[in-house]
Amino acid sequence: MSIRTPFEQTYYPPVPTRLTQFFRTNLIWQFFRFLVLNIKILRMVRKH
Amino acid sequence: MARLLILGAGIAGQTAALHAKNRLGSEHEVVVVSPNSQWNWIPSNIWVGTGYMKAEQVTFPLAPVYKKTGVTFHQAKAVSIHPEGDETTAQPFVTVEYTSPEQRGTTANVTYDYLINSTGPKLNFGATKGLGPEANSLSVCTYGHADQTAKALQVVIDRMKKGEPQTLLIGTGHGNCTCQGAAFEYLFNVEYELRRQQVRDKARIIWISNEQELGDFGMGGMFIKRGGYVTHSRVFTESLYTERGIEWITQAHVKEVMPGETAYENLDGEEKSVKHDFAMLLPPFSGVGLKAYNKANEDITSELFAPNGFMLVDGDYTKKPYEAWKPEDWPETYQNPKYKNIFAVGIAFAPPHAISKPMISVKGTPIFPTPPRTGMPSGVMARQVTYNITDMMNGKETEPTRKASLAHMGAACIASAGANFLHGTAVSMTVYPIIPDFEKYPDTGRELGSTSGEIGLAGHWIKHLLHYAFIYKAKANPFWRIVPE
Numbered sequence: 001m002s003i004r005t006p007f008e009q010t011y012y013p014p015v016p017t018r019l020t021q022f023f024r025t026n027l028i029w030q031f032f033r034f035l036v037l038n039i040k041i042l043r044m045v046r047k048h
Numbered sequence: 049m050a051r052l053l054i055l056g057a058g059i060a061g062q063t064a065a066l067h068a069k070n071r072l073g074s075e076h077e078v079v080v081v082s083p084n085s086q087w088n089w090i091p092s093n094i095w096v097g098t099g100y101m102k103a104e105q106v107t108f109p110l111a112p113v114y115k116k117t118g119v120t121f122h123q124a125k126a127v128s129i130h131p132e133g134d135e136t137t138a139q140p141f142v143t144v145e146y147t148s149p150e151q152r153g154t155t156a157n158v159t160y161d162y163l164i165n166s167t168g169p170k171l172n173f174g175a176t177k178g179l180g181p182e183a184n185s186l187s188v189c190t191y192g193h194a195d196q197t198a199k200a201l202q203v204v205i206d207r208m209k210k211g212e213p214q215t216l217l218i219g220t221g222h223g224n225c226t227c228q229g230a231a232f233e234y235l236f237n238v239e240y241e242l243r244r245q246q247v248r249d250k251a252r253i254i255w256i257s258n259e260q261e262l263g264d265f266g267m268g269g270m271f272i273k274r275g276g277y278v279t280h281s282r283v284f285t286e287s288l289y290t291e292r293g294i295e296w297i298t299q300a301h302v303k304e305v306m307p308g309e310t311a312y313e314n315l316d317g318e319e320k321s322v323k324h325d326f327a328m329l330l331p332p333f334s335g336v337g338l339k340a341y342n343k344a345n346e347d348i349t350s351e352l353f354a355p356n357g358f359m360l361v362d363g364d365y366t367k368k369p370y371e372a373w374k375p376e377d378w379p380e381t382y383q384n385p386k387y388k389n390i391f392a393v394g395i396a397f398a399p400p401h402a403i404s405k406p407m408i409s410v411k412g413t414p415i416f417p418t419p420p421r422t423g424m425p426s427g428v429m430a431r432q433v434t435y436n437i438t439d440m441m442n443g444k445e446t447e448p449t450r451k452a453s454l455a456h457m458g459a460a461c462i463a464s465a466g467a468n469f470l471h472g473t474a475v476s477m478t479v480y481p482i483i484p485d486f487e488k489y490p491d492t493g494r495e496l497g498s499t500s501g502e503i504g505l506a507g508h509w510i511k512h513l514l515h516y517a518f519i520y521k522a523k524a525n526p527f528w529r530i531v532p533e
Contacts, residue, residue, distance in 0.1 A: 009286075009295070009296065010289075010290040010293075010295075012286075013283065013286035013287045013289070013290045014283065014287050015287055015290055015291050016287070016291060023504070024473055024503060024504045024505060025470070025471055025473065025504070025505045026505075027470075027505075029504075030504050030505040030506040030509075031506070033502070033504055033506040034506035034509055034510065037476050037502075037506055037507065037510055038510065040460070040476075040478050040500065041460040041478065041510070042532075043498070044424075044458040044459065044460050044478050044480065044498065045460075045532045045533075047457070047458050047480065047498075048428045048432075048452070048457060048458075048533070
């Protein structure tokens with residue numbers, strides 16, 4: 001992550017906490033998200 | 049027996065060819081004209097560009113698939129359309145020039161009853177001085193370009209391993225580029241690769257783009273529900289850039305790429321430049337340069353094509369300000385208004401206007417993305433157009449009945465942000481509708497329940513799954529129709 005220097009572009013955006021980062025690659029949680037995302041995509045496909 | 053002629057064998061062309069043959073059987077003929085001998089799953093080219101995949105993993109030869117399915121294949125590029133025939137025949141035809149080694153340079157006239165133009169774009173590197181793999185920057189637009197880029201990236205990584213700091217510039221190479229998503233994916237895959245090879249601390253990575261703000265992606269960005277707020281994709285995207293330590297330059301029209309330096313103009317009219325050791329900059333797109341002639345052999349190109357070379361279809365091309373844009377401006381059947389047996393799908397059709405609000409620099413230079421129309425929407429419009437045409441060829445209908453407007457269509461986009469089965473991530477986005485409708489959804493332009501974005505390993509798994517599923521489908525393997533567009 002960039003060093004946050006006042007008033008520079010990287011000073012303002014939100015950055016994820018360690019917990020958020022952990023869940024991004026946590027196998028159990030991501031398997032659940034895999035199912036959810038597939039349902040979302042299939043819902044999108046069915047709209048056509 | 050009637051003949052459906054399909055120009056191009058990309059995502060849209062292949063979708064059209066397989067569905068057409070499936071619905072027409074042996075009663076009618078399906079002919080494909082493509083200058084390429086290989087089919088390319090273009091979304092995975094970004095992985096070829098980092099060395100994660102080889103070119104052979106994203107391509108396969110077209111001829112055996114067409115032989116298996118009974119589609120006639122000409123490895124040739126279309127040169128001109130003659131929708132009224134010529135002085136000797138009333139049958140419409142397309143003049144093609146062969147590109148296969150055996151027939152290279154010879155020409156032929158391929159007649160048609162119905163025509164689908166799905167040529168994709170011309171990669172217009174010439175629009176920016178010094179842009180492109182034959183000049184001073186790299187590309188991932190084709191598998192060949194991506195292969196070359198992977199080699200150049202490894203050279204830069206090797207220098208970093210020797211302790212030499214390097215600057216990498218990635219983004220768009222002109223003020224009117226589209227496909228910011230592909231450049232975005234490449235950016236984050238490079239960042240991941242540098243971490244994997246333990247040289248990230250030696251790299252300065254800079255994103256340059258013609259977007260007004262990060263997260264625009266050529267569709268004005270999107271609003272999503274996140275953490276109790278309705279948030280613009282700009283926040284989401286800036287967060288990711290900050291987390292990964294990537295600098296960004298937006299509102300930029302690249303004017304010239306020199307060896308080791310890129311000059312650009314921004315919306316304030318300022319002339320700036322950035323030095324780099326590696327530059328992967330996508331080109332703007334234009335039509336492939338097809339000409340059109342009437343029966344008297346007079347040039348009617350402007351009746352079939354917009355000035356940018358994309359084909360005119362049933363959209364509303366009236367020039368109007370951003371505030372007057374409506375979802376109804378967007379085409380529904382992709383039928384040419386003058387020649388009713390000609391259709392254009394995928395990148396080949398002319399969009400009526402941009403999706404992102406057009407911005408002009410104080411010097412008068414347009415700096416805004418042109419609309420994306422690749423991937424899922426491209427496949428859906430190809431399928432619907434093919435169904436309409438096959439219904440007409442089979443005598444079931446006399447005019448197109450199915451519609452595939454981007455204003456009533458959603459899209460799912462999986463943008464890779466690092467390729468690894470256990471540690472990789474991808475941004476998974478869904479958006480509905482693609483064209484914002486501020487009358488129906490006054491606050492955000494889109495349905496919030498169907499518009500979403502998140503980053504995680506699951507996205508990488510889906511991206512990988514899609515890679516294999518779409519290649520399986522494009523090869524017309526058993527039950528290929530189960531795989532949706």
